[in-house]
Amino acid sequence: MRMSKTMCMFVTLTMVAMVTLQAKAQPAAEVPLRLVLPRPVFDGTPIDVRSPHIEAYRGDDVPPPPLLVPAGTRLLSRGRKVTSSDRQARLKDLELVTDGDKQYTPAAYLELAPGTQWVQVDLGESAEIDAVCIWRERPEQVIYRGTIVMASDDPAFKDGVIILFNNDYKNLAGVGAGADKEYFEDHFGKRIGGNGVRARYVRVYSSGNTSDPYNHYVEIEVHGR
Ligand SMILES: [Ca+2]
Structure with missing residues (x-):
């Protein structure tokens, strides 16, 4: 049986559409998240904190394992609006x-009031995180207490x-006890997987640190699509 020209075109277009749909259904290839890092500032004596809730110190200048993200992930949070539980901020x-600017200097970080406080980044629209x-x-080694990212x-x-x-x-x-480990801050930054969840807002809690009851942030980045 011979197909008409129109029929041929219809079959071809249908096949193209099926291939496109199949391509879309494939999850994006994963690549290590690439970050621009600040210079390290900690140059002192490591603090002696022993607790089953703290992840082991990796050692000076030892990077964390790479965080895999879908190819095409980009920085979504640059210049986005930040709000906080601390009304005095x-x-x-x-x-x-x-x-x-991720580089620590005494003028380059946000300090929030003591106790439990949060900061919240508005991505401007819902995105896959x-x-x-x-x-x-x-400059001194610290561990922040009660870090929650939602x-x-x-x-x-x-x-x-x-x-x-x-x-x-x-x-x-x-907001409920968590089972993730506390960790030593370093210039590599803490990388937390977003698993592609869809959201417009990201909120980070902390409840002071090992040096003082205050809460600090030099930079938060949200990467996604
Ligand atoms: Ca900054």
Whole structure:
């Protein structure tokens, strides 16, 4: 049986559409997340903190294992609006969290009030989140308490909240105890997988640190598509 020209074209277009659909159904290839790193600033005596809740110190200048993300992931958070639970925080200090400068200096970080506080990045629109990275390194070695990273499309974080990381094993923030490990801050930054969750807002909690009861952020980056 001979197919008409129109029929041939229809079959060809259908095959192209099927191939395109198949290509779309394939998950994106994974690649290591590439980050621009600041210079290390910690140059002192490692603190002696022993606890089953802390991940082992990797050693000076030893990078963390690569975080795999889908190819095509890009930085979504640069220059995005930052809000906080600390009503005294000034707008120009909040802007330090997403200004792209990850290098610690006494003027380059946000300091929030003591106790449990959060900062929140508004991506401007809902996106697939592949990674959240946090820089809080300081000249003295520190571990921040009760770090929780969550994502939601609700700016009030009442609905559709997805917890991406939680090492608040004492439940200091009151959102539930987490089983992730506390960790030593370093210039590599903490890389947390986003698993492609869809959300517009990313919120990070902390409850002081091993040096003082304050909460600090040099930079937070959200990567996704
Ligand atoms: Ca910054």
